[in-house]
Amino acid sequence: MVPCTPRLLLSSKMPGSVVLRWFVFFWVSLGLRAAEPGSSEGEWRMAAKNYANTRFSDLSEINSANVNELKVKWTFSTGVNRGQEAAPLIIGDTMYVVTPYPNILYALDLKNNGAPKWKYEPKPEAAAQGVACCDVVNRGAFYDDGKIFYNTLDGNTLAIDAKTGKQIWKTKLGDIQKGETITMAPLVVKGKVLVGDSGGEFGVRGWLAALNADDGSLAWKAYSTGPDSEVLIGDKYKPFYDQEKGKDLGVSTWPPEHWKIGGGTVWGWVSYDPELNLIYYGTGNPGAWNPELRPGDNKFTAGIFAREPETGQARWFYQWSPHDLYDHDGINESVLVDLELEGKTRKVLLHAERNGYVYVMDRGTGEVISATPFVRITASKGVDLKTGRLIPNPEKEPHTGKVIRDISPVAAGAKDWQPCAWSPRTKLLYIPHQNLAMDYEGVEAGYIAGTPYLGVNVKMYAGPGGNRGEFCAWDPIKKEKAWELKEKFPVWSGALATAGDVVFYGTMEGWFKAVDAKSGQELWKFKTGSGIIGQPVTYSGPDGKQYVAVLSGVGGWAGAIVAGGLDPRDPTAALGFVGAMKDLPQATTKGGDLYVFGL
């Protein structure tokens, strides 16, 4: 194990200002990188590696010079052949893996080639499978203070004893009768387990809840729509832009009563800045998809909240896509870094948004410093940095009964849930994403609780060039790509960056790839059994050696055609994604295996 020790040796020769600058640097770095309690750099205690969501590991035994010698060390079958989106966790000599529904939690012995130590079977309600919009995925667990926290598809949050596998508590948060499921990986901050719901396609009302880690009791719950009292907007709420200001915008920006079924679910990533003591998370699309059914800005959907973890009180909000036209959930991860911008160090968040822009925002205020397209965009014409508003392209605005062609980004976004990695060494953001376009037709939709509530027909297809996926390195200072790699299918896996200057990601055909963090050059690849949509992680094993682990098993929204055995003749299946993935069943098969690689 590599303990997280200070890298700074104070020297008497250093002038005071240098010492001070180093001290501040160290303090900030520590806060952002390793604030998770008790963690060591060789462990992986949360899906995103750290509160800053960098998915960067200081381990460097595996590096760009030797990664071509990487070998499979052992494998483990999860026994569940559905989309494997989870990140394995590594704590001490144990690895924890959560499966898709039925959400089995395994503890694997790293001293014994992954032999199971125990398994916990929560037996979630089977009906949850029918409610999940897009495969029955789970994005992982969180370790804190001897407990594994994770969510089950049927809307429960669990605390499991990490040593014994016994359930400590279980709290029901979601209601599958209303179409509410839970797929996200929780984040634990200051003893609060942060959990949000899925189901924006079912007219669910979104929320983020905080449960007390000790007993699972509810500490607070912040809705994404509705009156300020329920959105937890109070005196401390100071948004940067005028568009986010006003009383009860979560009600007034909707047709009457519509906010109650207005979406804004919270199924993505939560970041935390211990210094500012703020959590950051995005809200999902407004419901129904058909925008004509819900005139107005539809606050607080398709945006990002900064909140205090203890109380849930909002500090600011910013709406990526006011009155979202295309199912552009705002739930993608926000990566917290400090950047030198125009001579000043700024505490920013980097956010590759579903609407196609990389946002660089001041994470203290919610100011958009820049918003730059990282893909081809036809749906909008930029972001007005004065007002903060996305500038829609009227030609691509959906209307009921009319087919609008070549909309980009598609409903699944320029990038969906699949998380980026950030390397402080290269100062590049590694973005797994898609290159798709869609035709979109608004249709009538009525709301019936627990059933799909869309009001559109969607057909997605490959964007220009024909490659449906890309993996790129984004320079947020230069506001341009450093390099990009084209992939046949959407890159639906997470990214991992390491101090060995290697970046890892997987493809939907099943390749697990290592590329040079600086140049993007492919250094190594291995063909796993099924398509990869999981989150690669790296850790230091009980033998002190570095390993890389990833789950293989295609599925998720993009891979639902394989995981769910959908009919390729219906391009509108899986909310329109099947049209773009007709040939995936020829390229890969269902699976559910963990692969562990080492030198």
Added chain:
Amino acid sequence: MVPCTPRLLLSSKMPGSVVLRWFVFFWVSLGLRAAEPGSSEGEWRMAAKNYANTRFSDLSEINSANVNELKVKWTFSTGVNRGQEAAPLIIGDTMYVVTPYPNILYALDLKNNGAPKWKYEPKPEAAAQGVACCDVVNRGAFYDDGKIFYNTLDGNTLAIDAKTGKQIWKTKLGDIQKGETITMAPLVVKGKVLVGDSGGEFGVRGWLAALNADDGSLAWKAYSTGPDSEVLIGDKYKPFYDQEKGKDLGVSTWPPEHWKIGGGTVWGWVSYDPELNLIYYGTGNPGAWNPELRPGDNKFTAGIFAREPETGQARWFYQWSPHDLYDHDGINESVLVDLELEGKTRKVLLHAERNGYVYVMDRGTGEVISATPFVRITASKGVDLKTGRLIPNPEKEPHTGKVIRDISPVAAGAKDWQPCAWSPRTKLLYIPHQNLAMDYEGVEAGYIAGTPYLGVNVKMYAGPGGNRGEFCAWDPIKKEKAWELKEKFPVWSGALATAGDVVFYGTMEGWFKAVDAKSGQELWKFKTGSGIIGQPVTYSGPDGKQYVAVLSGVGGWAGAIVAGGLDPRDPTAALGFVGAMKDLPQATTKGGDLYVFGL
């Protein structure tokens, strides 16, 4: 590829007798090793590698000196998490893999890391799953003349175009309404596709059928019970022992009409000797298990037939277990080799039988040359070589209403279906097998078509020493073990031997192991995702390098507790096997992946 070229260079210096001897040797070797049409040594065209069922490959790039460097080259998920008992086939640059029910056939591109070329989905009747006694396994396919032949669980035999994946013909042979399924790998001899049925636990009547390879029409069908006309016993039938002689023994050795539901199913292995032009195969247990329900020898169950492939006419029969008391199916493979015995070269078959003896038989006549215990046996006291009869131990004879304890071998036998390998270099037979004992109680049983027909309560448990599995090397000349390896669980995988003097097998925990063919020393192992019950194979890839492949995915009778999710609290579940495997669910998980290894 290594073409199968004659190894003999005729030299003018050789004396005539030497030339003659070499010629005979070559002719015999060719006949036994490579009679499958058009095959090359680098291919693997049938589950057992060759008609002789040796599972020996002449490839030696991977050998005892370098096997410790073996690495996973690629993997492929079958998408089906049930017991994977099939052997992959390799023809040219394509690998063919059959899954358990729903029996999908994949063609994988060896030039492209196993990317699927095509898949064929036969969609067998779902009800077949409920009829299969012990998981929904399939043991593999056969390649001949551009076609892949294989069977589906619901009783169909298929011919598929090896290039295109299109169905050429489909013939229904089994009837799941009666409890008949098909799990075995067919053997094609002289244009006849040989297929037998499964379902001895359902009162099925056993048979071996021969279908014409061109169109799937029935050439002949030989029942295991009933009148000679249906057993295909005629003028050519010359058994060695008196006990096998007489008219219509398939009727007269049963209570009236019982032969119609008497079992003797043919779900194991078929061998073929092109020189003698005889096929060899075993027959399953008589039904019901409870022997008091069926007084008599119960011909022709629990024995071995030699037949002519063109007509099916029987040439001899030998009954391993007359009036079988313990579900001792006789279906294990017969390995055809030529042995020097007491100064004479004899054409023998080696057969590690479920009843615990290794039989060395003259394959021309059906004479038992020797029958030696390869495990601890309490159920019988040897084989009388004069009469050919097994000598039962009266103390262990089952009686209705009485529990008989410590019977060995158990119902699953000393060894079940899992096939041995033979190395002509070491002259050792490598036997994967179990070390179990059982308690057995006869109970009343009535016959209802399509439902289990047992009449016993069985509980299996570990034999002396506590290790439930063993892998041994048997010397059929010395009639003793050369070495043995103990395993925690039954060794339910096949064996593979190579000219590199390495033997491969898998464990139910998921280890794939390479051991020294001479000493049994463990040389290498790799932890696959799930328990291994498949048949390892080796081949020469398109790059000319040697590879080893095996399917991982626990199940089968021994692993049904995991594959079928059975309740470990009922030791009589899975026909009594669950009692012996209660801890398997802690050791492994369901799976279904192909692993390909190379240097």
